[in-house]
Amino acid sequence: MAPSIRLGRIFGIEIGANWSLLFIFALIAWTLATTILPLEVKGQSSVAYWSAGVIGAIAFYVGLLAHELAHAITARRNGVKVSGITLWLFGGVSRLDGEPPNARSEALITAVGPLTSLAVALLALLGAFALAAAGVPALVSDLLFWLGWINLSLAVFNLIPAFPLDGGRLLAAVMWGRRGSRAAGVHSAVRVGRVIAYGMIALGLVEVFLGSVLNGIWIAFLGWFLLSAASAEEAGIVTRALLKSVPVSAAMSSPVIVVPDWLTVDSFLTGVAPQHHVTTYPVHGRTGDLTGVVRLRQALTVPPSQRHERRLSELAVPIADVPTASPNEDLEVVLRRAGESLDKRVLVFDGGQLVGIVSPADLSRLLALRQAQGAARP
Numbered sequence: 391m392a393p394s395i396r397l398g399r400i401f402g403i404e405i406g407a408n409w410s411l412l413f414i415f416a417l418i419a420w421t422l423a424t425t426i427l428p429l430e431v432k433g434q435s436s437v438a439y440w441s442a443g444v445i446g447a448i449a450f451y452v453g454l455l456a457h458e459l460a461h462a463i464t465a466r467r468n469g470v471k472v473s474g475i476t477l478w479l480f481g482g483v484s485r486l487d488g489e490p491p492n493a494r495s496e497a498l499i500t501a502v503g504p505l506t507s508l509a510v511a512l513l514a515l516l517g518a519f520a521l522a523a524a525g526v527p528a529l530v531s532d533l534l535f536w537l538g539w540i541n542l543s544l545a546v547f548n549l550i551p552a553f554p555l556d557g558g559r560l561l562a563a564v565m566w567g568r569r570g571s572r573a574a575g576v577h578s579a580v581r582v583g584r585v586i587a588y589g590m591i592a593l594g595l596v597e598v599f600l601g602s603v604l605n606g607i608w609i610a611f612l613g614w615f616l617l618s619a620a621s622a623e624e625a626g627i628v629t630r631a632l633l634k635s636v637p638v639s640a641a642m643s644s645p646v647i648v649v650p651d652w653l654t655v656d657s658f659l660t661g662v663a664p665q666h667h668v669t670t671y672p673v674h675g676r677t678g679d680l681t682g683v684v685r686l687r688q689a690l691t692v693p694p695s696q697r698h699e700r701r702l703s704e705l706a707v708p709i710a711d712v713p714t715a716s717p718n719e720d721l722e723v724v725l726r727r728a729g730e731s732l733d734k735r736v737l738v739f740d741g742g743q744l745v746g747i748v749s750p751a752d753l754s755r756l757l758a759l760r761q762a763q764g765a766a767r768p
């Protein structure tokens with residue numbers, strides 16, 4: 391989940407939000423202002439209800455942010471790089487680069503999230519009771535009471551043992567400690583999570599048939615979301631396990647075809663590309679230095695009428711933006727650096743000499759081969 395709005399930094403951690411957050415924000419403010427608060431505290435103006443609703447929605451996201459910050463800060467203390475926090479439709483996600491060093495760290499990084507929600511819940515509930523006793527307007531203490539209750543639900547919901555919820559990660563950490571490998575731990579936790587997700591989908595369908603359509607659809611949708619998230623988590627683990635201690639040289643294509651960057655798109659498409667099987671071409675300038683990387687698909691997007699004028703240098707991804715690696719480097723480490731989609735490709739240099747390129751096609755070919763070898767092993 392990539393952030394689309396940058397909100398700033400807290401403790402050096404980048405905080406972002408996805409547009410989908412606005413939907414839940416509006417839903418919370420609307421439910422508070424039109425249903426929950428008018429039921430609890432009667433006879434207030436609609437301005438008062440709506441102000442309280444908006445403040446409640448903001449406080450909800452502050453609580454969510456506290457939960458994610460707890461994960462992120464603990465992760466950083468345990469030697470895991472944190473690339474940021476994204477708030478979105480289903481709450482928050484801390485984006486961690488890499489894996490915790492051991493099962494204990496994983497359990498700790500995970501547990502602090504729900505514990506923080508629990509602490510926020512207790513503070514809000516105590517505050518609500520104290521303020522009510524002190525005689526402040528009921529709208530204020532009621533809002534605090536709602537905030538406490540929602541954070542308590544958040545802590546409990548997050549402890550459901552299904553990926554990607556904290557409960558699923560905790561279960562994986564426990565299994566990791568018991569079975570000795572993270573992949574094995576995640577594998578068993580994912581299986582438990584899958585059963586729970588199917589259970590939620592079934593429960594949602596039953597609710598729909600019993601007449602509470604909206605509630606049923608929501609539960610089934612959450613179940614479906616947990617199901618697909620579990621599969622994605624498992625696929626990532628399998629990929630990383632398959633690529634562990636595989637050198638870059640095993641995946642790269644070579645030799646590399648380097649072409650001048652002043653070629654027109656037309657002469658590239660008619661003169662160069664038909665003679666080679668590769669789809670990615672590094673380009674060089676007049677001095678011979680590499681200036682960027684051009685892909686066949688990019689050249690094909692240039693309209694035929696412009697292919698005589700436009701040059702490869704205009705299309706190329708600048709060389710400074712292209713990730714590089716050395717042939718003996720661990721592929722898993724390089725993928726973490728370059729991003730698993732490999733959308734910019736990876737140039738492989740050996741002693742300053744360009745010796746190969748790694749593309750998504752190279753990677754999927756290698757993965758398929760490794761998978762076949764793994765399956766053949768007794």
Ligand SMILES: [Zn+2]
Nearest residue numbers: 503504548556
């Ligand atoms: Zn969490």
